[in-house]
Amino acid sequence: MFRVSIASLQWFLFMxxxxxxxxxxxxxxxxxxxxxxxxxxxxxxxxxxxSGLLQVFIGHKYPxxxxxxxxxxxxxxxxxxxxxxxxxxxxxxxxVLQFTLLISGIIAILMSLLGLIDKLAKYxxxxxxxxxxxxxxxxxxxxxxxxxxxxxxxxxxxxLPIALASAAILLLTFYLLSHRTLNKLSIIISIGxxxxxxxxxxxxxxxxxxxxxxxxxxxFVFGAPRVEWNMVVTAxxxxxxxxxxxxASIRVVESVYKHKGEKxxxxxxxxxxMVSGISQLLGGLFSGVGAVPISGSxxxxxxxxxxxxxxxxxxxxxxxxxxxFTPLTSIMSxxxxxxxxxxxxxxxxxxxALGIGEFKHAKQPEKAMKKAxxxxxxxxxxxxLPSQAFSTLPPLVTTFLSNGLVLGTIIILTLEISESISLxxxxxxxx
Numbered sequence: 411m412f413r414v415s416i417a418s419l420q421w422f423l424f425m426x427x428x429x430x431x432x433x434x435x436x437x438x439x440x441x442x443x444x445x446x447x448x449x450x451x452x453x454x455x456x457x458x459x460x461s462g463l464l465q466v467f468i469g470h471k472y473p474x475x476x477x478x479x480x481x482x483x484x485x486x487x488x489x490x491x492x493x494x495x496x497x498x499x500x501x502x503x504x505x506v507l508q509f510t511l512l513i514s515g516i517i518a519i520l521m522s523l524l525g526l527i528d529k530l531a532k533y534x535x536x537x538x539x540x541x542x543x544x545x546x547x548x549x550x551x552x553x554x555x556x557x558x559x560x561x562x563x564x565x566x567x568x569x570l571p572i573a574l575a576s577a578a579i580l581l582l583t584f585y586l587l588s589h590r591t592l593n594k595l596s597i598i599i600s601i602g603x604x605x606x607x608x609x610x611x612x613x614x615x616x617x618x619x620x621x622x623x624x625x626x627x628x629x630f631v632f633g634a635p636r637v638e639w640n641m642v643v644t645a646x647x648x649x650x651x652x653x654x655x656x657x658a659s660i661r662v663v664e665s666v667y668k669h670k671g672e673k674x675x676x677x678x679x680x681x682x683x684m685v686s687g688i689s690q691l692l693g694g695l696f697s698g699v700g701a702v703p704i705s706g707s708x709x710x711x712x713x714x715x716x717x718x719x720x721x722x723x724x725x726x727x728x729x730x731x732x733x734x735f736t737p738l739t740s741i742m743s744x745x746x747x748x749x750x751x752x753x754x755x756x757x758x759x760x761x762x763a764l765g766i767g768e769f770k771h772a773k774q775p776e777k778a779m780k781k782a783x784x785x786x787x788x789x790x791x792x793x794x795l796p797s798q799a800f801s802t803l804p805p806l807v808t809t810f811l812s813n814g815l816v817l818g819t820i821i822i823l824t825l826e827i828s829e830s831i832s833l834x835x836x837x838x839x840x841x
Contacts, residue, residue, distance in 0.1 A: 414724065416594060417716050421725030423597045424710050424757075425475050426742055427750035429458055429729075431557075432478035433699055434743065439490035440500045448620055448736065451743060453627045454478060454698035456733035461689035461701040462726040466719055469685035470678045470703070472663045473711065473722030476689065479702035481651045484813055485510070485644065486699065501632055504697070509635035511694030513645040518653065518687030527653055527683040533826045534657050536771040537778040539665065541822040542658040543765030544782075545789045545815045546705055547758055552793070554758070557751035572613055572748050579604040579752035587713055587756055594714050597753050604749035617744040620736050627733070631697040649690070651816050654823065655702050656686050662708035665764065672717050706754070709761040781825050789818020 433454040437447035461476040486507060489496075493503025521527050556562075558576035560569030579600055586596035608614040660682060664674055686702070693700035711717060732738050772778035793814040800808045810816055 413594075414721055416598070417714075417718070417721035418724035418728065420594060420597050420714060420716065421473070421475070421710075421721050422728045423601050424754060425458070425462075425477075425725060425729050426732075426745065427597075427601070427754050428475065428477045428704055428706065429455060430743060430745065430750070431747055432483050436483065436486045436490075436699065439487060440504060444618060445620060448739060448743065449625060449631070450698065452625050452733045452736070452739050453631070453696045455729055455739070456627045457689065457692045457696055457698045458701050459726050459729035459733060460692060461685070463723065463730070464685045464688060465682065465703065466723060466726070469682040470660050471675045471719070472660065472667075472707075473716070473719050474659055474663055474703040474707040475722075475726075476701040477704040478699040479652055479655070481648050481655070481702075481813070481816065482511075482693070482700040485648060488808065497636070497638070502636060504632040505634065505636035506638050506641060508630060508632060508694045508697055509637055510641045510645045510648075511690050511700050512635060513642055514649045514652070514700065515687045515690030515692075515694065517646055517649045518690060519684055520687075521649070521653065522680050522683030522687060525680070527657075528679050530653065531657050531679045533823060533830065534661050535778075535826055536768040537782060538819070538822050538826055539658060539661045540765045540768030540772075540778075541782040541785050542815075542819050543662060543705065543761050543768065544786060545818045546658075547762045547765065548790055549793060549815045550758055554751050554755055557747045558755070560748060571611060575604070575607055575611060575613065576748045576752040578607070579749060580755055583753055583756050594716070596714070596756075600753035601745070601749055604753060605745060608746045608749055613748075614746050615744055617741055619740045622736050624734055625736050625739075627696045627698075629695050629697070635694065647810070652686060652690070652700070652702050653683060654816075654819055655705070656682060658819070659703035659705040659707065662705045662761075662764065663711065665768065666708045666712045667717065669712075670715075670717065706758055706761065708764060709757045709759075710754075712764070713757050713760055781829075782822060784825065785818040785822035788821055789814040792817050 430451070433451045434447065437450045442450060458476045458478070462474075465471075465476065466473060489503050489507060490500070493506070494500060497503045497506050558573065558580070560572035561567070582603060583596055583600040586592045586599055589596075592599065605614065657679070660678070667674055682703075689701040692698075716722075732742060769775050769778050769782070791814070792811065795812075797812065800812045803811065810820070
């Protein structure tokens with residue numbers, strides 16, 4: 411019982427560290443007041459917890475946390491500035507985004523029912539998975555370092571006290587992960603000690619409690635969804651990206667399970683796609699951010715050796731309770747971002763090794779790495795371009811080209827699909 415409790419708390423803190431930042435940032439981009447921001451965070455956490463439970467019981471059945479989808483973060487951020495011009499105001503934009511989330515959910519469910527996701531899953535070879543992981547870690551590295559250096563949109567300079575305190579937490583986490591006994595307590599200890607250090611140094615913001623004790627998520631908080639049919643195209647491509655991320659996350663965790671000789675779930679792709687569609691519907695219905703399985707779960711499982719589903723289920727239930735119990739949400743939302751980033755940084759460093767290791771499983775490793783090189787150079791190159799470089803492009807094109815992870819993954823998938831079709835045609839001619 412004690413081990414399950416500790417493992418559950420590990421999962422819970424990992425979920426919190428990966429879930430809090432995005433909804434808080436989106437709330438600030440749309441200029442929501444303090445109370446509305448907390449409620450937006452609560453609704454998003456509610457969606458994430460419910461989605462995680464649906465996936466572990468009905469979908470892929472792996473302990474993979476559901477986090478705010480990066481692509482939705484990009485869409486929300488994009489329309490936070492464009493929406494006032496296109497739709498009149500931030501509130502109207504949020505109504506349009508509710509509609510977009512609902513359409514995305516419907517598209518995902520239809521793709522699952524038609525078997526299109528199963529067909530796409532066949533192309534998630536070790537080459538694709540390895541490339542995806544390397545791009546993911548590379549893209550996240552910028553956010554991690556900015557967070558640990560105290561760099562924000564309002565402050566572009568490194569804050570030395572935050573950077574030094576983050577470095578201390580990082581070293582502590584690496585030590586704990588290498589310890590035989592304490593490795594399963596690494597995140598708990600690192601966040602607890604780190605938060606305490608930040609509070610002593612005056613680097614932690616005070617906790618702002620809301621008057622409301624419990625908050626039951628309401629539907630269509632921003633008003634009835636505003637139908638904008640031109641957003642259907644955006645929803646379609648966003649859904650493709652979400653499904654790509656979902657398949658990659660499943661393959662990553664399967665790879666970790668295979669390495670440890672754990673049982674692999676079979677025929678779970680269609681179920682996962684259906685649940686992913688439901689997750690987007692929940693995002694639109696409860697006026698939050700759409701969810702997607704987080705690939706970092708594979709690194710977390712590998713680092714902590716927590717393969718059982720039970721702690722994950724308990725942690726998801728805790729997250730569900732957190733989402734409706736306002737005082738607890740207020741406390742957790744005060745967690746310094748730098749502490750969370752530093753505590754989970756080592757988990758993501760292990761994912762780089764996982765990504766590189768995937769190429770060993772390709773049929774032709776050298777050829778696979780050459781193909782990956784095209785995608786990696788393109789994807790990582792885009793990450794270095796200034797955001798204003800895409801200002802003259804249509805929003806839909808910007809969604810693709812401005813995201814190095816998305817662009818690189820699509821390139822490697824296209825190369826794999828093209829090669830597969832070419833080999834089939836060649837086989838048909840020879841036959």
